[in-house]
Amino acid sequence: MVLEDSPMTNAGFGSNLTWEGTVECDASVMDGSSLQFGAVGAVSGIKNPVLLAKRLCEQQSIKFAYGRIPPSFLVGNGAYIWAHETGIQTIPPEELISVRAQKIYKHYKRKVEGSSIEAQKCAKKRMDTVGAICVDDNGNIAAACSSGGIILKYPGRVGQAGVWGCGTWACKDASYSVGASTSGCGEHLVRTSLARTVAEAVSNANCPTTSLHRAMNVDFIDSKFLNGLEQKLGGVIAIRYSSQEGSGDFLWSHSTNSMIIGYMNTHERAPMSHMSVLPSHEVGKKAVVEGVCFKLSRSDTVE
Numbered sequence: 398m399v400l401e402d403s404p405m406t407n408a409g410f411g412s413n414l415t416w417e418g419t420v421e422c423d424a425s426v427m428d429g430s431s432l433q434f435g436a437v438g439a440v441s442g443i444k445n446p447v448l449l450a451k452r453l454c455e456q457q458s459i460k461f462a463y464g465r466i467p468p469s470f471l472v473g474n475g476a477y478i479w480a481h482e483t484g485i486q487t488i489p490p491e492e493l494i495s496v497r498a499q500k501i502y503k504h505y506k507r508k509v510e511g512s513s514i515e516a517q518k519c520a521k522k523r524m525d526t527v528g529a530i531c532v533d534d535n536g537n538i539a540a541a542c543s544s545g546g547i548i549l550k551y552p553g554r555v556g557q558a559g560v561w562g563c564g565t566w567a568c569k570d571a572s573y574s575v576g577a578s579t580s581g582c583g584e585h586l587v588r589t590s591l592a593r594t595v596a597e598a599v600s601n602a603n604c605p606t607t608s609l610h611r612a613m614n615v616d617f618i619d620s621k622f623l624n625g626l627e628q629k630l631g632g633v634i635a636i637r638y639s640s641q642e643g644s645g646d647f648l649w650s651h652s653t654n655s656m657i658i659g660y661m662n663t664h665e666r667a668p669m670s671h672m673s674v675l676p677s678h679e680v681g682k683k684a685v686v687e688g689v690c691f692k693l694s695r696s697d698t699v700e
Contacts (some may be wrong), residue, residue, distance in 0.1 A: 398445045400527040401543055404495040407525035409445055411495040412545020414502040420493040422446040422545050423559035423583075426454045429538035429567030429574055433457040438472040439552070440480075440558035441490040447543045449480050472555065505548060526558060528565070528578025528634060531700045534693040536640035540565040540576040540592070546583065563592035568600070573602045574638045574645075576656045581631035581653055588622040593671025595633050595650075605637050605646050605686055613650045613684035628681020632656045636699070647699070648688035649673060654680045660689070663698045 401409025412420045424446035425436035435453030437446050448664040449471075456467045471479055481487050526544035542564035546556050557563035557579055563586050571670035577596040579586050586592075594616050595609060618629045630653050638645030649658050654675055661668035675685050691699055 398448060400529070401447060404497055406527050407448075408527045409545070410493050410556045411498050412493060413525075413548040413550070414494065415546075415554075415602045416499055416506075416549050417552050418494075418502060419498075420490060420498075420545060421550065421552065421554075422493075422543065423556050423564070424450040424541070424543040425559055425561075425565045425566045426450045426541045427476075427539065427567040427576075428454055429540070429569040429576060431458065432568065434469055434561060434565075436470045436559045436561070436564075437476045438470065438555035440473060440476040441493070442477050442492075443480050443489050444488050447484070447541050449476060449485050450541070450543075452483060452485060453479075455473070470559065470561075472559075473553070476633075479573075501548065509549060513667050526556075526564075528579035528580060529700060530567070530576040530578055530634060530636045531626040531698060532574055532576065532636055532645070533694075533698045534640065534643065536569055536574040536638060538567050538569055538574040538576045538636065538638065540567040540578045542578045542580075542592075544580075544583070554583075557581075557586035558583070560587050562590045564592055565585045566592040566596040567663075568596060572639065572641075573600055574640065575636065577633055577635040579631060579633045580656070581651070585617075585623060585626070585629055586631050589617050589620050589631075591617060591631055591633060595635055599635055599637050599646075599648070605635075605648060606686060609633075609635060609648050609650055609688075610684070610686040613652070613686065618652060618682065618684060626654075626681075630681050631640045631684075634658065638693070638699075644690065644692045645699070646688055646690055649684065650684050650686040651675065651696075652681055652684045661700060662691070662693065664694075665700075
């Protein structure tokens with residue numbers, strides 16, 4: 398929610414604008430202990446879409462009368478109505494438009510309407526989806542993803558942040574707790590189910606770093622589902638943690654030009670931050686993989 402409230406990110410307030418100049422957000426949350434999932438897509442007028450996704454996730458364990466099945470994924474006006482009925486803050490849709498996003502929108506729309514190929518390439522780079530993973534010392538893990546989508550997207554378009562296994566994944570078993578959250582071009586991430594693909598690749602690997610590198614190259618960049626694309630643009634953060642050993646790995650990888658990472662535990666006063674950069678000639682063609690190891694003491698949580 399903090400990231401959504403920031404005008405610097407492409408989520409919630411400050412999101413990229415659609416072709417029609419409106420904000421439509423996607424978000425999802427997955428609980429690795431219960432394996433429950435909640436998501437919203439192309440929703441307007443919700444201050445914090447990720448909160449709505451979280452509530453939908455929590456609703457999965459509630460029994461509705463007469464055998465009705467609670468929704469796990471709501472879109473558009475239906476998501477807005479459900480949020481209003483459940484007490485989640487709704488606001489006039491125009492209040493989600495930041496001055497910065499408005500300026501960027503006008504700049505690129507003029508360029509695209511003038512049939513500028515270069516403008517379309519530049520617009521495609523403005524993705525900036527936000528995501529988070531959290532795990533505690535007992536191995537309870539959850540992952541979230543929130544996005545305003547690609548700039549000048551067609552109204553009603555839903556990207557990976559709202560799709561099962563593409564924007565987020567979290568799972569806990571006897572050996573490891575694993576979570577993932579993705580960023581990049583939503584269509585590329587949806588075609589490869591990247592969050593789930595990465596999480597399953599590192600879950601029982603001898604070396605999670607090597608497995609992440611292989612997954613990003615074999616299952617994403619060289620994926621048969623992305624054949625014919627000049628650039629494959631994606632990024633992922635992932636956590637694998639063993640509650641028995643009290644240690645884990647926080648990993649990240651991307652084929653985009655850059656990716657900003659932050660991490661901390663509950664006893665630290667400030668997060669560590671890092672900007673990972675890929676050389677321009679390798680963007681969309683190779684993936685960089687980095688990470689850190691961590692240990693949790695009793696009552697610790699890493700985010």
